[in-house]
Amino acid sequence: MRQNFGVKPWVYPMPVLIVGTYDENGVPNAMNAAWGCITDMAEISISMSEHKTTENFAKTGAFTVAFATEDTVVACDYVGVESASKVPNKFEKAGFTAVKSEYVNAPIIQELPMALECKVKSFEDGILIGEIVNVNADESILTNGQIDPMKLKPITYDPVGHKYIGLGKIVGQAFSDGKQLK
Numbered sequence: 001m002r003q004n005f006g007v008k009p010w011v012y013p014m015p016v017l018i019v020g021t022y023d024e025n026g027v028p029n030a031m032n033a034a035w036g037c038i039t040d041m042a043e044i045s046i047s048m049s050e051h052k053t054t055e056n057f058a059k060t061g062a063f064t065v066a067f068a069t070e071d072t073v074v075a076c077d078y079v080g081v082e083s084a085s086k087v088p089n090k091f092e093k094a095g096f097t098a099v100k101s102e103y104v105n106a107p108i109i110q111e112l113p114m115a116l117e118c119k120v121k122s123f124e125d126g127i128l129i130g131e132i133v134n135v136n137a138d139e140s141i142l143t144n145g146q147i148d149p150m151k152l153k154p155i156t157y158d159p160v161g162h163k164y165i166g167l168g169k170i171v172g173q174a175f176s177d178g179k180q181l182k
Helices: 052-058 070-081 177-180
Strands: 017-022 028-033 036-040 045-046 062-067 098-100 107-109 116-126 126-137 155-158 163-166
Touching: 017 052, 028 052, 028 070, 028 107, 045 098, 045 116, 052 062, 052 116, 062 107, 062 126, 070 155, 070 163, 107 116
Parallel strands: none
Antiparallel strands: 017 028, 017 062, 036 045, 045 126, 062 116, 098 107, 116 126, 155 163
């Protein structure tokens, strides 16, 4: 038997994205955003309401998207529960270190080992659409020159239980396993 829950924003897995921006004075900011996904080969879309982050990327035209990890849960949750409008040094309090992106006017968060560097394409009706101009990753999460999710250790957000969950084991090979049924 199945149970109905009505309309809910429940999708699994839901990545925990950390959006990084600079303000007009070059002060870095970060916010936690769970409602985001890749919407084209070089595009990411993130649903968000008005924040200090939205003010920042409206001025700079750029942002980064890093992935929260098992090792950074506390800091990544903090930038989601605290407002930079109330705590101007929120980035520092999270223990984050900003390194300026080579490709866009936005910070790369050194403590988060993978980031998408993006230009703002649009922000309408609460949907940020960004053009991905570069993906960067720390060598510590690479295996044979490729990003290794088991080394990255990204977390997913459980919207029902309000928990963060790490990735599990490999259960199949994409674009291959289904060929058994051909």
